[in-house]
Amino acid sequence: MRTNSAFKIVILGIISFLLASCVEKSPTGYNESYGNEDYINSFKNTNEITFKVESETPGKVYSVFYKYPYSEGDLVETPFLTAKTPISVKLIIPKDVTTLYVLSDGEITEHKVASGDFILTANRSSHDFNDLATIAAYVNSTVFPEQSNNIKGEDLYKCTDLVISESEASGYFEEAEAWITYLSDGGFSNSNQHGKLWFYTYDSAKRENLTVDDCTFYGLDADGNKEQISYSDINSSNSKYVFYSSEENKNVKNGVYTKKYLGKFHKGLNIGFVFKSENERAQFTTPSLNLSEGNYKYIGTKFNYKNNQGSFTPIKSVSNGFIYHLITDDFQVNVLGMENRSTNHKSYDGDYNDMLCIIESNPIYIKPVEEIFPPKLEEYSVEKGLYLFEDNYPSQGDFDFNDLVVAYDITSFINGSSEKGVRVKTTLLAYGSAFDNEFGFKYGEEYFPIFKNIKGHANVNDKNFDANYEKTVETDFPANAIIKPYLNNGVHYITSSDKNTEDYPYVLVIPSANNASSTFRWCLENKNISDAYNFASPRTNDWYLTPKDESLVIKR
Numbered sequence: 001m002r003t004n005s006a007f008k009i010v011i012l013g014i015i016s017f018l019l020a021s022c023v024e025k026s027p028t029g030y031n032e033s034y035g036n037e038d039y040i041n042s043f044k045n046t047n048e049i050t051f052k053v054e055s056e057t058p059g060k061v062y063s064v065f066y067k068y069p070y071s072e073g074d075l076v077e078t079p080f081l082t083a084k085t086p087i088s089v090k091l092i093i094p095k096d097v098t099t100l101y102v103l104s105d106g107e108i109t110e111h112k113v114a115s116g117d118f119i120l121t122a123n124r125s126s127h128d129f130n131d132l133a134t135i136a137a138y139v140n141s142t143v144f145p146e147q148s149n150n151i152k153g154e155d156l157y158k159c160t161d162l163v164i165s166e167s168e169a170s171g172y173f174e175e176a177e178a179w180i181t182y183l184s185d186g187g188f189s190n191s192n193q194h195g196k197l198w199f200y201t202y203d204s205a206k207r208e209n210l211t212v213d214d215c216t217f218y219g220l221d222a223d224g225n226k227e228q229i230s231y232s233d234i235n236s237s238n239s240k241y242v243f244y245s246s247e248e249n250k251n252v253k254n255g256v257y258t259k260k261y262l263g264k265f266h267k268g269l270n271i272g273f274v275f276k277s278e279n280e281r282a283q284f285t286t287p288s289l290n291l292s293e294g295n296y297k298y299i300g301t302k303f304n305y306k307n308n309q310g311s312f313t314p315i316k317s318v319s320n321g322f323i324y325h326l327i328t329d330d331f332q333v334n335v336l337g338m339e340n341r342s343t344n345h346k347s348y349d350g351d352y353n354d355m356l357c358i359i360e361s362n363p364i365y366i367k368p369v370e371e372i373f374p375p376k377l378e379e380y381s382v383e384k385g386l387y388l389f390e391d392n393y394p395s396q397g398d399f400d401f402n403d404l405v406v407a408y409d410i411t412s413f414i415n416g417s418s419e420k421g422v423r424v425k426t427t428l429l430a431y432g433s434a435f436d437n438e439f440g441f442k443y444g445e446e447y448f449p450i451f452k453n454i455k456g457h458a459n460v461n462d463k464n465f466d467a468n469y470e471k472t473v474e475t476d477f478p479a480n481a482i483i484k485p486y487l488n489n490g491v492h493y494i495t496s497s498d499k500n501t502e503d504y505p506y507v508l509v510i511p512s513a514n515n516a517s518s519t520f521r522w523c524l525e526n527k528n529i530s531d532a533y534n535f536a537s538p539r540t541n542d543w544y545l546t547p548k549d550e551s552l553v554i555k556r
Contacts, residue, residue: 042537043496043505045544046092050117051100053087060085061141061377062120065101066093066513069108070190074347075147078306078515079103082148083379084141089414091118092383094511096542103146105137106187106353132257135333135358136183143324143374144337144353146187149305150374151352156318156343159207160368161272161285162334162359164265170365177362178262178271180336182248186353188277188340194246195277195340195355198234199262201269202286207369210288215272218242218262226263234274234282245355262359270369273321275338275355283320283339290320290342298344306349314343322352323359323368334359334368378417383410385511386518391433391489396504399530400523404439404454404487405430407518413479422477426450430554432457432525438488442495443481447488450475457525459554485509510544520544521553 053062061084069077083089093100093113100111102120111118144150164176180199188195200215212231219240221227227240242260251258265271272289276282284290292299292314302313321338336359337352387408388401397403407427413420424441431437431454440449450473477483485507487494496507508529512518529535532552534543547553 039537040505042539043508045095045509045541046511047095047113049091049093049113051081051087051089051091052117052119053085054119058085059142060137061104061145062087063103063146064091065103066097066099068101069103070187074191075187075349076347076515078147079382080384081381082377083381083414084377084416089381091381092511094385094513096545097513103187105140106146106184106190108187108190132181132183133255136252136257136356139326139335139337139356139358140184140186140353142377143326143335144186144351144356145377146353147306147349147351148375148377149309149350150337151319151322151350151372152305152310152375153312155372156312156314157287157316158322158370158372159285159287159319160321160323160370160372161207161270162323162361162366163204163369164267164269164271164366165204166267167365167367170363173267173363175264175266176366177264178366179259179360180242180262181257181259181358181360182243182245182252183257183356183358184252184353185245185249185355186337186351188354189245189249193277193340194244194249195275195338196241196245197243197338197355197357198229198241198274200272200274201265202272204268204270207270207286208288210286212289215289217274220260224260226261234276243355243357273323273336273338275321275340277340277354280340281342283342285319285321285323285336285338287317287319290317292317296342296344298342301344303343303348312343318343320352322372324372324374325367332364334361334366376416378413378420379415380411380413380417382412383511384408384515384518385509386429386520386522387439387485388508388510388522389437389439389487389494390506391435391437391487391494393489393492393494393506398526399504399528400432400526401508401529402430402459402522402525403433403435404428404437404451405522406439406451406485408485410483418479421479422481422483424475424477424483425472426475427472428454430459430522431455433489435489437490440486440488441475441477441483442486442493443477443483447486447493448475449488519556521547521556523553527552 063079064081065077065079069075098113102109198219200217202215206214217229217231218226219229220242229240272285274282274284299314302311304311324335326333326335336357338355339352340354341348387406389404390397390401391403407429409425411423428451437454438449439451440447484495494506510518510520523529523532532547532549534548
């Protein structure tokens with residue numbers, strides 16, 4: 001704790017007395033029938049559950065959302081949990097959340113929230129690559145999982161088109177044959193969005209400066225026979241495509257995986273793929289065909305990776321589809337993943353699983369021009385929301401809970417990613433105090449300050465919000481760290497664990513079920529939270545979602 005002069009302590013004491021004398025001293029909503037612990041727990045706005053997935057393929061990815069995550073074909077929410085089976089993780093969820101939305105294998109399932117353990121059981125399967133359902137789960141979980149920027153940085157420039165050429169492994173051959181099997185759309189259809197796939201061939205020597213005029217485009221007729229088409233057919237309602245996800249998803253749900261013969265190909269050719277979804281342009285596996293022009297001018301435009309994992313600015317053409325050569329102990333195949341957006345689109349997520357297929361060949365050693373290595377999937381859970389402080393301890397103060405308002409985003413890495421520890425991002429949103437406050441986290445018996453010398457009255461959107469404050473700070477703690485937010489008003493450390501007493505609370509934690517920062521609107525200066533919200537006990541689980549008096553809260 002900081003040492004303060006006696007004079008400062010006296011002054012602070014006088015301020016506390018004057019403020020305290022102006023407010024009602026009776027506890028807000030206190031009920032004599034409450035036990036002390038029950039009353040203190042009534043200020044908690046979260047529940048803890050254990051999310052488990054049992055009897056499932058090891059390494060299969062599950063993501064948990066608190067709101068339906070899709071809108072207009074895009075996964076607009078990021079998950080509050082991403083983990084691979086077997087899973088047993090504690091989740092701190094907002095009390096207003098009544099449904100968990102669980103994504104795996106591109107399918108969303110809904111589950112009602114109950115206290116205690118949440119157990120999801122699926123039929124056990126193994127990595128038997130003779131089973132296409134298992135292959136689909138493996139690809140969607142391990143190679144191209146949903147919304148995780150599977151290809152990053154300069155790897156986006158790589159061309160992974162298949163090369164029809166001999167190698168030491170393949171030996172001599174005259175022609176190579178190829179077959180393609182539809183696996184899934186990685187969840188793209190969860191908002192009734194679908195796409196079509198075609199393929200094309202070109203002289204391998206022309207790859208670097210390839211144009212559509214150098215390519216021969218193909219679809220399949222109603223009998224599954226290869227048929228040459230024009231490039232303009234791809235941008236029309238042409239029905240001679242290889243796959244249309246709207247049709248194939250119905251088959252997959254019935255356990256039917258469609259396999260189609262692409263034909264025989266002479267040495268010296270490359271095979272690329274083109275994908276087009278509704279209201280989007282065609283996207284190619286060959287980088288030079290994805291032109292940066294008009295509404296699709298992406299070269300020089302920075303985009304952010306999902307989950308705050310950095311950013312990238314393309315300086316040349318990128319691919320919008322990739323082929324990964326998958327080899328296991330007893331299985332070898334090429335995995336195709338297509339993306340429906342250009343990198344400059346606001347909904348670009350870079351997962352390359354808007355259509356997923358496997359490509360088999362004879363000889364089986366046909367491989368991409370350049371290799372890619374999708375990054376290791378990080379496993380993590382997330383807590384988001386706001387910390388609201390009253391700083392006038394031991395007096396009640398004005399009960400507006402805006403003496404310090406801080407948004408928090410806590411990412412706890414788990415399982416194989418646990419060496420990354422706990423990453424905490426905090427953003428200063430408001431302050432309203434005569435004290436010289438400090439905010440930070442208590443870890444063990446130590447206090448780690450984040451924001452110091454916070455004094456005055458301002459909200460983040462105000463002109464007088466002090467631009468000198470560093471409004472967003474990232475802090476790292478060890479794996480499995482248990483941290484508690486604190487405020488130091490110059491005399492006392494105020495935390496929810498020891499300062500939310502049987503009289504009244506000093507710290508409120510308002511969780512968010514949305515990826516964005518919490519939409520909770522805190523009180524204006526000197527406006528009692530019980531007047532602004534239905535805060536008096538007993539409180540409903542969603543009391544913090546809607547103010548009862550709009551004139552008493554900030555506008556956001």
